[in-house]
Amino acid sequence: MITDKEREAVTGWFSGRLPDEWTVEPPRVSIDREEVTVVLTIPDVGDEVSGDAEPSEVAVAEARAGRARAFREDTRERRMKIAREAQHRYERKVSWGVRVGDHEELWTHVSAPVMTRLRQPQRQVLDTLVEAGVARSRADALAWCVRLVGQHEGDWLAELRDAMTAVDDVRRKGPAA
CATH class of the missing domain: 3.30.300 (GMP Synthetase; Chain A, domain 3)
Structure with missing residues (x-):
């Protein structure tokens, strides 16, 4: 991070x-x-x-x-x-x-390439996006999904990043290993 x-x-x-x-x-x-x-x-x-x-x-x-x-x-x-x-x-x-x-x-x-494992229901979502012409491939469909989440969940993602920063701060203040 x-x-x-x-x-x-x-x-x-x-x-x-x-x-x-x-x-x-x-x-x-x-x-x-x-x-x-x-x-x-x-x-x-x-x-x-x-x-x-x-x-x-x-x-x-x-x-x-x-x-x-x-x-x-x-x-x-x-x-x-x-x-x-x-x-x-x-x-x-x-x-x-x-x-x-x-x-x-x-x-x-x-x-940047990203590797992921998806179960059949998630792959079917990607395949539906490809079949509908929204995306050219599963990789494009996955990128489309990520952009959509980023657009509609901006506040939630910002709050999550703030929380992760707070956790890192607490870890740094803790005892040294």
């Missing part, structure tokens, strides 16, 4: 290492055993979308996608240098993403 101290250290390092002109708010940094994901929020598009007229949703969406693409290309060399430093320092791959208004995209990310 990643401790709060580790999470704070990584977030602090990226906050200090990233150029100020890259973001309009602090980076969103998430970390697990394999990967550090850094999502940068850059300035939203403004009146430049369509001049004096009210821009359409399509025009704004395309302008945001274009700004994200330009940012990716313009910052690639420096981001890769920062990623190499962080990978050496934290022994994890670094993935990048950007948010412009309500447009968010990840450019790189790690897909």
Whole structure:
């Protein structure tokens, strides 16, 4: 499990290492055993979308996608240098993403294999998702299920992570083995 101290250290390092002109708010940094994901929020598009007229949703969406693409290309060399430093320092791959208004995209990310044993009723759930066209394979179906739980159980998962952190704190304060 990643401790709060580790999470704070990584977030602090990226906050200090990233150029100020890259973001309009602090980076969103998430970390697990394999990967550090850094999502940068850059300035939203403004009146430049369509001049004096009210821009359409399509025009704004395309302008945001274009700004994200330009940012990716313009910052690639420096981001890769920062990623190499962080990978050496934290022994994890670094993935990048950007948010412009309500447009968010990840450019790189790690897909880590996970092994699990499922009984027939759970396999049937996955097979139903595949047969319905929700997923291409059992692996995709399982990933879909995990995303769904993450979306709908965010508060519960946050509470569970807090409880695990509290247990780790109690263990550290206990007698040394």
